[in-house]
Amino acid sequence: MAKVTKIQAQKRKGRYNIYLDGKYAFPVAEATLIEFRLMKDVELTDQEVAKIQHSENVNKAYGDAVNYLSYQLRTEKEIKEYLYKKEYHKDAVEFSLKKLRELHYLDDDNYAKSFINTQLRTTANGPKIIEQKLVQKGVPNNIIQDKIAEIDQDILLENAVEFAGKQARKQKRASFQQMLTKIRQSLYQKGFNGEITNEAIKKLDLEVDEDEELTKLKKMIDKVQHRYDTQAKLINYLMTKGYHYDEIKRVLDTNN
Numbered sequence: 001m002a003k004v005t006k007i008q009a010q011k012r013k014g015r016y017n018i019y020l021d022g023k024y025a026f027p028v029a030e031a032t033l034i035e036f037r038l039m040k041d042v043e044l045t046d047q048e049v050a051k052i053q054h055s056e057n058v059n060k061a062y063g064d065a066v067n068y069l070s071y072q073l074r075t076e077k078e079i080k081e082y083l084y085k086k087e088y089h090k091d092a093v094e095f096s097l098k099k100l101r102e103l104h105y106l107d108d109d110n111y112a113k114s115f116i117n118t119q120l121r122t123t124a125n126g127p128k129i130i131e132q133k134l135v136q137k138g139v140p141n142n143i144i145q146d147k148i149a150e151i152d153q154d155i156l157l158e159n160a161v162e163f164a165g166k167q168a169r170k171q172k173r174a175s176f177q178q179m180l181t182k183i184r185q186s187l188y189q190k191g192f193n194g195e196i197t198n199e200a201i202k203k204l205d206l207e208v209d210e211d212e213e214l215t216k217l218k219k220m221i222d223k224v225q226h227r228y229d230t231q232a233k234l235i236n237y238l239m240t241k242g243y244h245y246d247e248i249k250r251v252l253d254t255n256n
Helices: 030-035 046-071 076-085 090-102 108-122 127-136 141-149 153-170 176-189 194-204 210-227 231-240 245-255
Strands: 002-009 015-020 023-029
Touching (some): 015 030, 023 030, 030 046, 046 090, 108 141, 153 194, 210 245, 231 245
């Protein structure tokens, strides 16, 4: 048997240090203090001490989980990893998850819906990228697929068009064909599918300016032709930049 010889309040509100037989033993929350009716001169068996410590560990894990959730919504996987990282035992982790589910503080379905809405509102990410992020956060695949399928296609297209417009403005120095290629690649990289990508580019209503294309081609030839020892190599390079063979040949022949 061990006797409670001192209960000392910590600086942290609602926390207490328990001393057994004149020595510091363990900390407890006020709820644990009340639950086990801990007070000075109470005698405890080893089993009772173990039970108190176990309960305290469980309650502390739950408190840490709630605090972690207070900053933003979390997935079940994130909470679990957070608690294990803080070295709580399995019982404490499972108890915390169960209680959070019961109180609807932990809901992967609601999390996925909220996450997708935030992504659509604050980023240019398309469905594929959003899906990857949800997978990384541990949201079950069936929930991911259901919520992705519910995305408003009009909002998706609007975001794609806005992003594509920004990419077009970044490619002013590129050839018209290369600009289209870059826009398309960027949309794919952002997670948009072929249908949305094609529709977004179509809505930009881009048109080639022949005079501007010719000016860009001439400037590029002047800039890079010294790198190539044959005209064939130069032509091949310019074609990779989106210029057509006939246009390139005509400019080169004129220069010569």
